[in-house]
Amino acid sequence: MTRLKCIFIFLLAAMPVWATEFAVSPMLIDFKSRPGTRESFEISVTGKQSGKIMLSTYAMTQQESGHMSFVESNFDPEEHKAVNWIHFEHKSYELIQNETTIIRAVIEIPRNERGTYLAAVMIEEVPGPSNSNISIKVRYAVILNINISHPSGRLITAFDNLSLVDRDGVTFIEGYFTNQNPFMGMLDSQVQIRDQDRRLVARLPLRTESAWQRGDKASRVYPGARVKVVARLKSSPSNGDYKILVRNKLSGKGLPIYRQEIAYRSSLRREPDDFELFRVTPERIIVSPRRSGLSYTSIAVSNNLDQSVSIDLPEGTDRDAGIEYFEFIPSHILLKPGMRQHVLLKQRHLPDIEYPGRKFVLAATFESGDQHALVITTFAEKS
Amino acid sequence: MKKLISSLVVVGAMIASPVFASLDEDSATVSMNVALYATITGLDDFVLSTTAISGGAGAVYSGSDTYSLESNGQVRVSLSGVDLSNGRDSVPTSYALDGAGTSYDTTLDVVHNAAHTVSAEAILGDISAQKAGAYSAVITLTVAAL
Numbered sequence: 001m002t003r004l005k006c007i008f009i010f011l012l013a014a015m016p017v018w019a020t021e022f023a024v025s026p027m028l029i030d031f032k033s034r035p036g037t038r039e040s041f042e043i044s045v046t047g048k049q050s051g052k053i054m055l056s057t058y059a060m061t062q063q064e065s066g067h068m069s070f071v072e073s074n075f076d077p078e079e080h081k082a083v084n085w086i087h088f089e090h091k092s093y094e095l096i097q098n099e100t101t102i103i104r105a106v107i108e109i110p111r112n113e114r115g116t117y118l119a120a121v122m123i124e125e126v127p128g129p130s131n132s133n134i135s136i137k138v139r140y141a142v143i144l145n146i147n148i149s150h151p152s153g154r155l156i157t158a159f160d161n162l163s164l165v166d167r168d169g170v171t172f173i174e175g176y177f178t179n180q181n182p183f184m185g186m187l188d189s190q191v192q193i194r195d196q197d198r199r200l201v202a203r204l205p206l207r208t209e210s211a212w213q214r215g216d217k218a219s220r221v222y223p224g225a226r227v228k229v230v231a232r233l234k235s236s237p238s239n240g241d242y243k244i245l246v247r248n249k250l251s252g253k254g255l256p257i258y259r260q261e262i263a264y265r266s267s268l269r270r271e272p273d274d275f276e277l278f279r280v281t282p283e284r285i286i287v288s289p290r291r292s293g294l295s296y297t298s299i300a301v302s303n304n305l306d307q308s309v310s311i312d313l314p315e316g317t318d319r320d321a322g323i324e325y326f327e328f329i330p331s332h333i334l335l336k337p338g339m340r341q342h343v344l345l346k347q348r349h350l351p352d353i354e355y356p357g358r359k360f361v362l363a364a365t366f367e368s369g370d371q372h373a374l375v376i377t378t379f380a381e382k383s
Numbered sequence: 384m385k386k387l388i389s390s391l392v393v394v395g396a397m398i399a400s401p402v403f404a405s406l407d408e409d410s411a412t413v414s415m416n417v418a419l420y421a422t423i424t425g426l427d428d429f430v431l432s433t434t435a436i437s438g439g440a441g442a443v444y445s446g447s448d449t450y451s452l453e454s455n456g457q458v459r460v461s462l463s464g465v466d467l468s469n470g471r472d473s474v475p476t477s478y479a480l481d482g483a484g485t486s487y488d489t490t491l492d493v494v495h496n497a498a499h500t501v502s503a504e505a506i507l508g509d510i511s512a513q514k515a516g517a518y519s520a521v522i523t524l525t526v527a528a529l
Contacts, residue, residue: 026418027458028528048424067459067486068529120527134431134467134503134520136448138423141527214457215491
């Protein structure tokens with residue numbers, strides 16, 4: 001019993017309480033209206049249980065992902081003015097089990113308004129009293145899509161910030177589209193990616209995250225919204241410069257072609273690492289000078305990259321390290337992916353100076369043009 | 384010859400009669416618009432409990448409930464919730480729908496009638512990071528067409 005008390009001493013919730021269950025229809029109402037008119041509408045709410053519901057109006061804003069969010073307060077009264085056009089017969093209703101209640105409301109559209117406006121009627125249960133529990137509240141948003149006739153004119157849009165980005169191990173191309181028109185438009189966007197030789201790398205549809213999730217072929221963009229349109233590349237392209245072309249259509253009307261050059265450097269490829277990308281064997285390179293003052297050390301270099309690499313091996317002198325002269329033989333190697341090659345480090349040591357070991361810097365140039373300094377460290381026999 | 388002519392007249396009349404008959408016909412297109420409808424059932428408050436020492440540092444409290452979503456078209460369900468609190472003390476709380484994320488869309492152009500899960504997890508800080516007692520929070524599930 002004590003243990004039982006102990007388990008529940010930090011009880012985070014109490015006895016389950018059933019929420020008022022109800023169903024709402026319709027959930028989306030499209031109005032095609034004119035300025036200065038009054039539109040009435042009805043919402044049916046069927047109580048699966050008896051209970052009380054209340055109504056409230058919410059503004060709707062479109063997020064960068066294309067998803068819509070509901071804003072109860074602190075919204076821009078100019079941008080979300082439609083919220084103030086909605087009037088209910090009653091603000092709350094008592095539901096009776098298995099009976100349908102009709103909610104009546106009107107929208108009064110001012111004379112000087114044009115374009116697309118969104119607002120939501122939020123229908124939510126009035127929760128009963130509860131003590132120390134996790135309450136679950138279910139609410140249904142009835143979205144009012146109000147289209148007020150507007151004269152057709154030149155489309156005003158913007159497209160910017162096109163980029164190739166690596167995220168979660170995948171390469172995406174993404175850009176931002178802004179709809180500066182007073183009406184909602186369906187954005188049909190296509191991107192072409194070509195390399196410097198104008199070879200087509202990819203041709204993909206660009207859509208908002210919301211459109212991809214919903215399976216929509218075009219992205220809804222509401223007035224004033226700035227949305228991110230994105231496409232996933234099947235594979236990460238090679239590092240290099242790309243010519244990008246984006247063709248946009250808003251509600252079927254073509255928009256100016258957007259062009260941009262992007263220098264892409266993949267973050268998905270591993271950064272050059274001496275021990276992972278170039279395997280140098282032996283791991284501990286011991287130099288043993290001979291009586292003649294010369295030393296010959298055999299070193300194997302393996303290329304574990306998925307691209308060829310060209311390596312220039314140095315020659316020179318380092319009297320501080322007691323080396324009169326050093327060189328690698330050969331002085332240049334080209335390693336294809338997976339290839340391994342031996343080089344010989346020849347050193348002429350100065351007499352009376354004990355070899356302290358030394359770091360040799362090799363210049364590696366990748367097929368992609370990237371450069372990297374490969375460091376080979378040698379040790380004295382006694383160290 | 385007369386027989387042939389009379390036969391042609393009879394055949395012609397048979398072919399022609401439907402043409403004239405169609406002039407008297409009228410057609411009507413029957414249409415019906417079914418509104419988008421959605422309901423969530425079977426959802427109730429749930430308890431978070433732990434298998435660790437209750438009140439112990441880092442104890443993880445979790446709980447979930449299953450509900451049914453029925454709709455005749457595509458809807459979006461999103462969850463919002465705040466940290467569990469007891470007066471001024473609060474416990475970091477995370478929520479999920481179907482084990483991942485706080486929203487989901489049902490499939491386009493398809494009716495939906497399936498069970499889903501809402502879950503919550505709260506993790507205590509140090510023993511003295513929150514006072515003992517009953518903590519509570521409200522989770523709101525919003526069903527919308529967009």
